[in-house]
Amino acid sequence: MAKPPLAGIRVCDFTWVWAGPYCTLQLAHLGAEVIRIETKTRPCVTRMLPPWPDGVFNSLNKSGYFNQYNQGKKSLSLNFKHPEAKEAAWRLIKNSDVVINNFAAGVLEKMGFGYEEVKKINPNVVMITLSGYGDTGPYSHYVAYGPAQVPLSGLSALTGYKGFPPMHAGFSYADPNAGVHAAFAIISALFHRAKTGEGQYIDMSQWECAMDLLAEGILEYTMNGREPERNGNRDPLMAPHQLFKCVDLPEKILDVTIDQWVAIVCADDAEWARLARAIGKPELANDPRFATLAARKENEDALEAIVSAWTATRRVAYVVDTLQAAGVAAGACADSKYLSEDKHLTEREYFIYRDHPEVAKRQHCGIPWRMSGTPTEVKTAAPVLGQHTDEVMTGLLGYSSAEVDAMRAKGALD
Secondary structure: OOOOOOOEEEEOEEEOHHHHHHHHHHHHHOOOEEEEEOOOOOOOHHHOOOOHHHOOOOOOOOHHHHHHHOOOOEEEEEEOHHHHHHHHHHHHHHOOOOEEEEOOOOOOHOOOOOHHHHHHHHHOOEEEEOOOOOOOOOOOOOOOOOOOOHHHHHHHHHHOOOOOOOOOOOOOOOHHHHHHHHHHHHHHHHHHHHHHHOOEEEEEEHHHHHHHHHHHHHHHHHHHHOOOOOOOOEEEEOOOOEEEOOOOOEEEOEEOOOOOOOEEEOOHHHHHHHHHHHHHHHHHHHHOOOOOOHHHOOOOOHHHHHHHHHHOOOOOHHHHHHHHHHEEEEEEOOOOOEEEEEEEHHHHOOOOEEEEOOOOEEEOOOOOOOOOOOOOOOOOOOOOOOOHHHHHHHOOOOHHHHHHHHHHOOOOOO
């Protein structure tokens, strides 16, 4: 039977919050053994974030947020106020292929685990730091959070409606984006090591990763001297390209009507002609105002008004089914409830259910890729804090049960 792509790779995981854990989640999905170092004296903030079962915070192990992004990992609880805990961390580092953190630049060095020290005991290790602004430069020691990196990257300047000020692009978008970039960098470094035997250090800036998403905007200024204009959901090369209001759902949440929207996109004249026929106005395909992309862009307000008048009296499901059947790209503007019940995602077994010691089986997002030659799966639910401490200490790290008990009595294992 084929093994997962990263079978046999061990990751010493110093990460916390979102960017780092999202990276190591991808590595766990690919089959790596990810051992997350935690401490009860300063638990990861995501262990305290909602959602919780029944909406009540009464445990560090019940956060849906934490349990989503830490599937398939192990938890080793060490209290670095004690030198014995640091010694255990060094043993883990020595026996790992990858060491990762997403602290601010220099923090891991202050803890004594900088790359120059790490490579003395594990010269072939791949080590990566996902700091906010990188290890060097005038911003390197600034504190960084995902919400701040979105406007700093320029993404907010491109997000918003025409004539309106910049808008925030979702919640901490830079965090998971950095995690995916880091996972790719680690895999590249492991591939290099497999060919050469050489480990390496990766200095990764979350801010720079976010800027990678804006190549078109940066090039527009550097090549043409123009700042790209905010223009809502419209696209310079497609029309229509917009969200359109549909009939609201009959139920309400907290006395607020549930808006229903549909995204509709036509990439070329042929798709526009199919859309015109689908909404019962085939004559619009040859209307001089809309017959070409240039004409549709020139008359985009009128174009959107016509499509809006059709969607406004119809349910989302009807609009999507009708347009998809006609060969037009259309999709519901989905909320979480819609996605969790989606029949396509359910049939493809995207959602997974794994036994968890404190919350039992809960629906979680699974792995969004399938490989024909190398299987991947979510092996376990996220760990409770310190769940694997004894297993790792007495197994991988070579401590006796008596030594573990003594360290726990001292508080080195919390």
